[in-house]
Amino acid sequence: MKILYFTGTGNSLAVAKRFEAELLSIPQMINNNEYVVEDDIVGIIYPVYAFSIPNIVREYLKKCTINSKYTFVIATYGNTAGGSLHEMKKLLAQNGNKADYYEKLLMVDNYLPFFDIDKQLENLGKKNIEENLSQIVDEVNLKIPKRERSGILNNIFSAISAVTICKLEKYNPKMFYVNDECIGCGICKKVCPVGNVFQGGKDKPVFGKECESCLSCTHNCPKNAIKLKYQMSDKRFRNPEVSLNEIIMANESFE
Ligand SMILES: Cc1cc2nc3c(=O)[nH]c(=O)nc-3n(C[C@H](O)[C@H](O)[C@H](O)COP(=O)(O)O)c2cc1C
Ligand code: SF4
Ligand code: SF4
Structure with missing residues (x-):
């Protein structure tokens, strides 16, 4: 896998990481100019951005060829996924790919302009993450088919978002402010995927x-x-199952 x-x-x-698989970071695939993925089972796992797909994932998949017997897609999201999976289905078809x-x-919503991480962590139990994730892992390991079922209104909404918000969402650099706590360690540079x-x-x-x-x-x-x-609060988040080093390995550019 x-x-x-x-x-x-x-x-x-x-x-x-919950699957027994070789994990391929999309930023590293781009760095290495690798656009063919071949295996019995191939998965695509990404976060929902603006009810759609992150630009980097979209641009990569437009060029990527997937050769597999079973392909699965999992979108992680924090509040409302909209028609993101429908967008993904259309995106895969653009390059002759399809998922089963x-x-x-x-999961936890990391979008600081709208969500307070502290409040989310307090209510984390309601999201049933472990139970839902275990079920997904079991279904994929059994190669169960499951069709995309976002619903027509969500699909229209996300299609609009894909050509508006997702295209425009590039932050103005002035949206960030760095305070005097900065020690110049360069970690922010290393974890940036682009x-x-x-x-x-x-x-x-x-x-x-x-x-x-x-x-x-x-x-x-x-x-x-x-x-x-x-930003809704000053609290920051990294999934507890993932280390800083793993984020660096996934996203660091080596140009
Ligand atoms: C720019 C941006 C836009 C987001 N848009 C949505 C959204 O439309 N719907 C949603 O439910 N979550 C949204 N989220 C939350 C993420 O999808 C969610 O926290 C995801 O699990 C983060 O995955 P990661 O930790 O692998 O980056 C957004 C997050 C970011 C950073
Ligand atoms: S990651 Fe390091 S260099 Fe970047 S803002 Fe934080 S302290 Fe400063
Ligand atoms: S890590 Fe890079 S791409 Fe992500 S928000 Fe920071 S500057 Fe933007």
Whole structure:
């Protein structure tokens, strides 16, 4: 089994790690110019962004050829997945790919402009993450088929989002503010999947204009020195099953 994944704060990687599979980070696949994935079973695990698909995942899958007997897709999300899986089905078809199994998994929402991490962690039990994840893992290991079933209204909504919010969501670099807690360690640069963080004066980060808005830099800063102009709280999140080093390995650019 091989799994293509993308992650900012570890939820999607934590799900991928539950399978006995070779894990292939999409940013690293792009770095290595690898656009063919072949195995008996191939999985795609990604976070829902703006009810749709992160741009980096979309652009990669437009070019990727998947040769498998069974392909599965899991979208991790924090509140409302909309028609993200339907968008994925259309995206796969663009390059002659198709999946046999589609499922979404409700997890912690890492989108700081809308959600307070503390409040979410308090109510985490209601999301039944472990129970739902175990069921997904069992279904995939048994190669059970499951069709995409987002519903027509969600699909229309997400199709609009895909060409509006997802295209426009690149943050203005001024949306980030770095305070004096910064020690210039460069971790924010290492966890950025698109090489959008540069080190400036006293090695403080400077943000470019190619942001995926994954918030990996913001959540993974060891000093909590990166603030968003609009954030619901100061609490940060990384999935407890995933280490900082694993996020770096997944996202660091080696140009
Ligand atoms: C830019 C951005 C947009 C998001 N949009 C949505 C959304 O539309 N619906 C939703 O339920 N969660 C949304 N989320 C939350 C993530 O999908 C969720 O927290 C996911 O599990 C994060 O996965 P990761 O830890 O692998 O990065 C968004 C997160 C980010 C950073
Ligand atoms: S990760 Fe945080 S402390 Fe380290 S350089 Fe970036 S902003 Fe500064
Ligand atoms: S700058 Fe931060 S939010 Fe933007 S893509 Fe890089 S890690 Fe993600």
